[in-house]
Amino acid sequence: MGRSSDVPLVGFAHSPVPISVQHVDGSGVTLPRVRGAHAHDFLMLVHIVRGTCAYRVDGRTWDLREGDAFVIAPGAVVDHAVESTGPPGELWSVLFPAEAVAPASWRDHPLLAPFVGRHRGGGQRIAVPPGDRATWRSRLADLDDELSRRRDGHAEAARAHLTLLLVALGRLVDDVPAESGDPLLAAVFAVVEERFAGPLSLRDVAALVGLTPGHLTTVVRRGTGRTVQQWITERRLREARRLLTSTDLPVADIGVRVGYPDPGYFARRFRAAHGSAPATWRTSPATP
Structure with missing residues (x-):
């Protein structure tokens, strides 16, 4: 479902490093809210380390559980923010504009193929195998560390960590993006x-x-x-x-x-x- 003109658009804050990481751990999975239905102009990758949560995207509720990766495409209508649906858990999310990865059309970029998927945008869940989950968490923590500490070369390092995450995500997706075919x-x-x-x-x-x-x-x-x-x-x-x-x-x-x-x-x-x-x-x- 496309974003109608009366749905507010949340823009990504432009910065020298166009990547943002959010980490919630221990007291329930709850992220900052935007009131009511909204869309955003950036891509979002969520990984559930433990616990459960739910997103409602383009009218569909996605119940996510431990080990899931979840992607939200630009323009998708999100009816509410993440909410905890079980015991306290841990969740990581990475937000970034398409131009951080794809200077041209994001829908045609191979690293962003999972954000298209069979659902033609919107939301899509991808299961991360148990054997890969420690690596996923480590990569997310490393990305967060680079963005937080801002050492020399942190911009290049952050983009490299994001690229590795997107490569890992792409390897888990077994379908060809609908638009590409x-x-x-x-x-x-x-x-x-x-x-x-x-x-x-x-x-x-x-x-x-x-x-x-x-x-x-x-x-x-x-x-x-x-x-x-x-x-x-x-x-x-x-x-x-x-x-x-x-x-x-x-x-x-x-x-x-x-x-x-x-x-x-x-x-x-x-x-x-x-x-x-x-x-x-x-x-x-x-x-x-």
Whole structure:
């Protein structure tokens, strides 16, 4: 299920190291809440070391138990935060924006394939074998240590630890991402990736993949839970966030570079997605 316009979007706080780790241990599994249904623009990997907990994602409740890894894709609607459903446990979660791993389309990056899966985004549970769980916990602790102690080279080390976690996760997933095996959807995403920075409409994409706009809308919505225009907007705004974070370009110039030559329209689209104007977001990042 795609994120509707009335569901608030939680943005990732831009920083020199775009990775965040949360660790809960001993007094029940409870993470900071965002009131009501919400979505976020970052990826989330959760690992249950012991105990049980539950997430409700895109209308489905996932009951998680010891040894589970759980992934939540960008744009998924989370109805409530993690809650303890049993004895006190231990849980780790890693949050990171797609651009920390995939500068282009995150859905096509092999390390992020588990976040697509058969569910076309949303949530997915992957069982970590008992023999691998100590290694998983150690990798999470090492990542947390690098981010906390901030020693020389910690940014590179943190990215390396995240990569190792994603490689381990990918090795546990035995299915091919649904979108990767659908030539039509792959063609749509390729068009969006190639042309998002210029004028691009549903009609343009439909013509390039050889379908009518109505038929293409139906196919993409059924396959991904979103419309073509929503995917175009997501790609443009993701690039806008990257440029706002990593460059000193004026906001108007960034708008032009991501396909919004009208500064006012760019500001409205950005505010609708992130709750603040681009310049405000740049100086006052949201907290995940």
